[in-house]
Amino acid sequence: MKAISQHTFRYLLRPGAGWALLACVFVLTSLGLIMLTSAGQSYNQSIDADPFYLFRKQGMWLGIALFAGIFTSLINLEWLGKMSHYILGVVLILLGVVLVPQIGVEVNGARRWLDLGLMRLQVSDLAKIALIIWLAQYYGSRQRKVTHWFHGFIAPGMVVGLICGMIFLEPDFGTAALCGAVGFWVMFLAGVRLWFLLPSALMGVAGFSVAVYMDPVRMRRITSFLDVEANKADSGYQLWQGILAFGAGGVPGVGLGQGRQQLFFLPEAHTDFIFPVIGEELGLTATAAVVLLFATIFGVGVIALRRAPNLFHFLLATGALLFLTLQALINMGVVTGLLPTKGMSLPFISYGGTNLVTMFVLIGLIFNCFANWSAKPLLKPREL
Template identity: 55%
Template sequence: MKDTEKPTKTPTETTRHARLEVFFNPASFILAAAIGLTLLGITILFSASMSYRTDPYFFVRKQVTWLGVALVVGFVAARVNLEKLRGLSWWIVGVLFAGLVLVLVPGIGVEVNGARRWFDVGPGRLQISEFAKLGMVFVLAHYLARNHKDIGTFGRGFLYPLAGLGVVCFLILLQPDFGTAMLTGAVGAIMLMLAGTRLIFLVPSVLAGAAAIGVAIYFDPVRMSRITSFLDVEGNRAEGSYQLWQAILAFGAGGVQGVGLGSGRQQMAFLPEAHTDFIFAIVGEELGLPFTLGVVCVFALVFLAGVLHLRRAPNVFQFLLVTGSLLLMTLQAVINLGVVTGLLPTKGMSLPFISYGGSNLLLMAMIVGLMLNTRTAWARPVLRDRDREWKEVAA
């Protein structure tokens, strides 16, 4: 053998390398990031729960309970056969459509602060729109993959999937939940673009949808006040922008080092929703700049890891499914971080893994489970080829 030649790996070495790739790959990093963010969230909830005077550990206990359920849901998502599950796509459509309609019916859906988005489930509540987002991603990925040869046509490649996406977004708007509707529409539009839908059809429809959302906000006094308050935070700090102003004060008080875990003041009933939508401000106040930057960097790395993971996708369906799931997680994080830091108008949206809330935690567990599912499934062809090669050599 010449000195310049590299020694080839034996089939056994190659198989061992392929098996290691199952554990040391981008999807594994996403799992590690999810664990770290969840632990941070539970830790911060100990402080943020102090405003709940009757039981300071109320939110912590409930979140830990939801976490137990989320682990089971994530395990199931990691083990299910995605290709066989495609056969139930239209059943999934029917269940989600029924849920989005039934939640609007008085006496069935639970109304909180003028919004009807939840079902009572035993001791807790489930927000149906959270699961509708992932269901939409799954069904849309199945449809686009099945009709990929016709993706350039107006009907099957654009009109039909857009109509289905529009119905889901419209039902979510009726709850009303403008933020979730916009997130769902944005993820669906990106999936259509990546699948190959012609931009001459897609771009005008996206602009029209954005304009329709703008008109709906304009005629909604509550949401319009959020926009006007956002344009002058300090001038409206006692009214419309009170929540954002308190969040800004929290970041300012925390500074670089933070005031210390459990020593923050904003969770003492000064900052509304300190345990849910604005929990990132508590992170900034108590743990300081290193942790806030750390959270931002972790979500950025999760997105990068997801993109790297997508390079192994074996078919269009699984590529679009993982893409949509990744966008549901990372875009939601971007919106929450933008709202809490004053870069975006106030919108109630949880910070994945960190904010209190069972429905979103279950959704994120499903998404991480899907990542782990595809981590194993996408490595199987490699393992199978290497095993067959080894058997041929042994024979």
């Protein structure tokens, strides 16, 4: 079996959903580089810091991300499915290795990274890719057993639970919850009975709530989210500064590079809270455009899903689409005060190498599916 598919090359010659997808990614990535250049003036809390440091670092990662995305868009999906067990196994090993104190890099009390010398690898991002590939292949090759209690629910549920549990131990509650949510929807869309899924989902939510309650730091985030103004000098400081940034920008914005909240006021302005920087400097028009671009990616993907020739392709594209858009939705919900504060990058825009590569791999998978679907006849509905 060939590891490289030829459909992508032919698909690139025709306008359609794929080009709309790439256009959205191009605009979001370009905006990210522009805003990182602006945010770079306050990076490292020093006015003498190189303002192009973040731009150069992100540009280096963008080169890697482009290579990964192009490679993923060209890979033979059937071959990828056959490799899903090996991919999952490697990621599970890495998730275990990152928890070892002498190996995993700890930052702010969380051990989530592996130090590779020139770069740090956040393994939980790789787990997103491995999870959707494995689930898509598992259900795609067992369509007759999807409604079975063990084969359809218990076995894949244990894999989803294992990945979420290992990420939870880092600890990274947000990514664990995101993987659990995407896993739930992929299993539901695969055809797993809802009365199998709902009790486990409720138990997961209950366990997650207890863990948050037992963690003083995360409980302070919840309380500050419920009353931001009362906690603006303490646990709600970051969110309050983000809200001030949106208010200062208004509709037109204060101008590119003219923002003030990022100058020592707004923590993590170049990573999780880059959306408020966009709101302050470029205004409501730019923030609305960002929301519209992510909505377009989701809409284009959902419309194209009807062309999926089999369950494996359908679940693979769906999982990639859910990871990308849900992460964007959570980030924008957090920085606008609609969700409790949780560190999660805004896809294609926030500073962060592993996440940028992961997002391009997800887009590559979606684009690869589009290319394959355009080359295959549509499945005809079964006559009743």
